[in-house]
Amino acid sequence: MQEIISRAKELLENGTVARVLGWKIGDLPYNPEPAYFETAKDLENFVYNGFCGANLSKYMIEASKLEGKTMICLKPCDSYSFNQLIKEHRVDRDKAYIVGVGCKGKLDIEKIKKAGIKGIESISGIEMTDAADTLEIKTIYGDKTMSYADAMLERCHVCKGKDHVIYDELIGESKDTKDAERFAEIEKIEAMSPEEKFEFFKAELSKCIRCNACRNVCPACSCRKCVFDSNKFDSAQKANVDSFEEKMFHIIRAFHVAGRCTDCGECSRVCPQGIPLHLFNRKFIKDINELYGEYQAGADAESKGPLTDFTFDDAEPSVVAERG
Amino acid sequence: MSVENQFKPKIVAFCCNWCSYAGADLAGSSRLTYPADVKIIRVPCSCRVNPMFILRAFEKGADGVIICGCHPGDCHYSTGNYYARRRMTLLFSMLDYIGIENGRTRVEWVSAAEGVKFSQTMNEFVDKIRSLGENVRLGDLRCKK
Amino acid sequence: MQRVGVFVCHCGSNIAATVDVKRVVEAISNEPGVVHAEDYQYMCSEAGQALIAKAIKEKALTGIVVCSCSPRMHEATFRKAAERAGLNPYMVEIANIREHCSWIHKDIVEATEKAVILARAAIAKVNLNTPLKPGESRVTKRALVIGGGIAGIQTALDIADAGYEVDIVEKTPSIGGRMSQLDKTFPTLDCSACILTPKMVEAAAHEKINIYTYSEVDKVSGFVGDFTVDIRKKARSVDMDKCTGCGVCQEKCPSKKAPSEFNRGLGTRSAIYTPFAQAIPNVPVIDRENCIKFKTGKCGICAKVCQAGAIDYEQKDEIITEKYGAIVVATGFDTIKLDNYDEYAYSQSKDVITSLELERVMNAAGTTKGHLERLSDGKAPKDIVFIQCVGSRCADDRGKSYCSKICCMYTAKHAMLIRDKYPDVNVTVFYIDVRTPGKNFDEFYRRAVEQYGVNYIKGQVGKVIPQPDGSLLVQGVDLLDNKQILKQADMVVLATAIEPDPDVRKIATMLTASIDTNNFLTEAHAKLRPVESPTAGIFLSGVCQGPKDIPETVAQAGAAAVKAIGLLAKDKLLTNPCTAKADELLCNGCSACANVCPYGAISYEVKEVNDHGIREQRRVAVVNSALCQGCGACTVTCPSGAMDLQGFSNLQIISEVDAICQ
16 A cells, blocks of 8 residues: 555656545545545545455546546456446546556455444454455454455455556556356356246345445446436436336346446445345346357457447347247 | 137337338238237337337336347348347346246347238237236336236 | 327228227327327328318418328328428328238227327327428539449449549559450350440540549548548559550560469560550559569669650559549459369369450450460360359358359350351350340350250269370269269360459448448349449449349449439438437447447547536537438447437337337
């Protein structure tokens, strides 16, 4: 973290960048938040640790409009989102100074809480430089421990790899934390009966409060105005007027980002209701891989996305019924 | 079963202007019958069909939605149906994934010469929807009750 | 709110027998916006149209719905009627209650119910219609013809005769194309050069025609009526203005080993050359790959002998940018490569040749001065075997699936000419079918068989085996006698399939003209618009669209010219107003729409927008309505709904969905 801060100071001082986009200390030990830093003094609040899960690439859309360059800190998986935004002309590459920061997996406070650890005062073992694979957690009920891996976000268990796909310089080591099959959850659902599937999603989606957190955090959901807020489809509704609304919203949202979603997992991370929203996006990714060939959105900034492309002998839609 | 009690499904058919709509016209001029449950909406091309339209139909109480376009390779706009094919494949797969019966959605390529195919397809589709019964999983409860 | 009038047609009894039209009128009278509803026997009749016009005026209607036959039948009729009555023609919607209702349902209650629903959907839609006005774009009164063969020459002549400027771009040093390589032409046996050369001269002399030879199309932008094209004039190394065409340079050129393209590689030519004696322009080019001066820096003989001082070793490629209203593609064909057909021993024996090579052998100006002789030893052949369908009508991917169309006839021609000139030579033709659909074609073929005694054997050849004595052993089968045939031959001629010129794919891409799996350009409609590309302003002439013989090519060339003239005759073009339109406040500038547009109609501009008080520079999509054909692919690709289609808008379609599912 210190290395990032001193580099940030240097870049601010020598005028390379006008501001730094990073994370600052939050009001609790486990909720750092995205922030701009414009002076060395600001940087006193800079933090980079295991709880800095937030993908900052989307902030670059607004930062691209500001005067001067912005130093942006990207973890390996965030760099995919950034590339995708370049492809869609949403960010200005020339306005960004990308510092690829090391990552050894990000933590999910909900997992810690679910393990029965409450009243947290401080957590050690979250620094990126720490070699420790155990978290030492001080709580008002006494000291607890938890393995780092057990507290990781779902997305880190299916890590895309430790390499940044775009950067100007790298600071810190990264680790490939993949220890699970990316599509295992999807396959489990696919194997269910239609009734079971329906009940599963009904149960999950009925928790939705349409707070739009998933949409607002999603780097692919970068529309100036969402169709669900505009009058273009007669679909602007805040309250759920019927049981269909959440399904419509989440299916369409996933469809709109299909072929563009890098599977960064932010939607599931921020959902206050704990809905595993990545199950929608990852289903599209799985279908795209199986039907149209392996595709990783954001791996490059040039290729045509699978939904703006085709081949003459693509599968027919009847494949859905045929594969049962 | 008396006619009154028979389940009358609501079926929306999106037909592209150049092939399938003309195919439906040919079915008409050849007097090839299919159930009146099918109502056709004319669109310029199958690539004009937005997933929003399909979900909207289900939301408003449709029991089945079918999209008809020119055969791949014959699109009036050269490539429209190729895009439609990918979009619909992925959308249908998603609907299937969340537990919607996959028989409720269908894509069929019908040329302007295929009046017989149009009529057959619609008969088959209506039969399928009748066998699936009313669409409760994707219905708007307000409209149905 | 619109003021909608609904007009329900009986269509005699076509509709009225199955749909209770009075009930339809009654049922829709209270629909939102409806201020007038009536039924009539024949709405499309003059009296029916008068009813519509009267109601539009008296009730101040702002939109109408006609419940009648298919819009494909009478939408245009009712739009015109509405326009005459002062209503915008795009404020008309049709509910198809005939083809989609009365004709397919028997039960009157059911059919009436459906007709009401279809009418409601149309009413819901028309409530959201907006008046649309076709756009206008200007027409540059100049045509470009790509390819200077007989197709391109004929098209250019016809367009020029109508009074329009035409440029021909030909990639080889001379116009003339394949036809200039032919000896005689079927079914009249007149000499190809004798009928082609005057056309070439006429084109070159025509005051409205400008010919760019040794030139290629580099870049195309714009759209129907207003194309901008970059033409690359390749460096000829000879000043066209100074050269007198005396030919001394070619005589004196020491590098004479280059294979002659014109003679299909059967002979050689000098490094500075005109492809053939009657070449137009009669100005040579230096083939820099074979020129000693260019290879070694020494020589320069041509420059020394040129009295006119026309040789210019420093000449560079030149780019000419020109505007055109119409573009005609006439890129022609070549024969396929025979790499996949080793069994015919083409690469092993000099005496196995293609039919096009035989044309050069038989031509008086060819390598053998028109004497029929074996290319291996110069001996006169005694037995010649012709093999049909080499690479044509091929079931697997070795060759082409299509029939090359011209081979049956030219083989009959070759056989006849040989038997006529050399009666002692035996000619055998192996064929699958003999296809002779053309004026005087079958008579021609029968003459070959009956009068000239050509031996036709129905069956294919499995193998041609070169023998140690220099002869060829042909293994075939006679399907009619059901027996194997082993035949000794001195010469084998392969009726090699033709394929579009390999450069056509590049050209089609530049023109955004569609092309089929065989690289033939696709016509806008296989029957009704056979000489137009689906891309507006692009026309097709000759074999680039499909295999055809000379008379068909000339006919199509004329047809393409007429279509081009029809376009050039207009001062302005009206464009279909049902095009896509981007809402610049919602546009993300992401380029997804441009990626799926088949017409290249979407571009991006950075411009200042005022988004509810926020003024900023944004990258936004702009649709060129002259290019957009209104498919709607972009509208679904656009996640924000910024892109919508006029006449088939998102809200219009949703209103129809709602009306049907109500």
